[in-house]
Amino acid sequence: MLSEVGDTRIFGLEVIHETTEKIKVIKDKLKIAQSRQKSYADIRRRHLEFEEGDHRIGTSTYRIALPPNLSSLYNVFHVSQLKKYIPNPHQILSHESVQLKSNITYDPMPIQIIDRSVKALRSK
Known part of the structure; x- marks a missing residue:
């Protein structure tokens, strides 16, 4: 088959x-x-496997027992959102109550202001 395009x-x-x-x-x-x-992706992927009594829902989802003040939250989480807790006898855990709004959001309160800076913009 022969075709011409321009002169070529x-x-x-x-x-x-x-x-x-x-x-x-x-x-x-x-x-x-x-x-x-x-x-x-393989470097950042981590295979998490929890104990038998950990309320597994599927191969990658778990049902978490939440405290009563968080009972309005959905209690099924993907494995990628969980971290295995390693107990430390010297660490004291304190539970703070979180006030949830009707749309299940909350206003985080700042604990401490670490740094202040004034940003200088170019004026034209």
């Missing part, structure tokens, strides 16, 4: 070969990007 002649087999080569290059670049993304 392009043979059908050459077009097919050139397109095939470009597709191979694109596939190779996609494989490189996918492997880079996979290695990045």
Whole structure:
């Protein structure tokens, strides 16, 4: 098959070969990007497995027993949102009550102001 584009002649087999080569290059670049993304995700992925009595709902969700003041919250969480608690006998845990609004939000209160700065903007 022979076709003309302007003054140049392009043979059908050459077009097919050139397109095939470009597709191979694109596939190779996609494989490189996918492997880079996979290695990045594998570093940060952590496999968490909790004890038998931990109220597992599915392979990656758990039902958590919440204190009474948080009973209005949904108590099923994804594993990625949980951290395993390692008890420390020297650490004293204090529970603070949280006042929830009707839309299940709260206003966090600042504990301490650590730093102050004045931002100077360019004036034109």
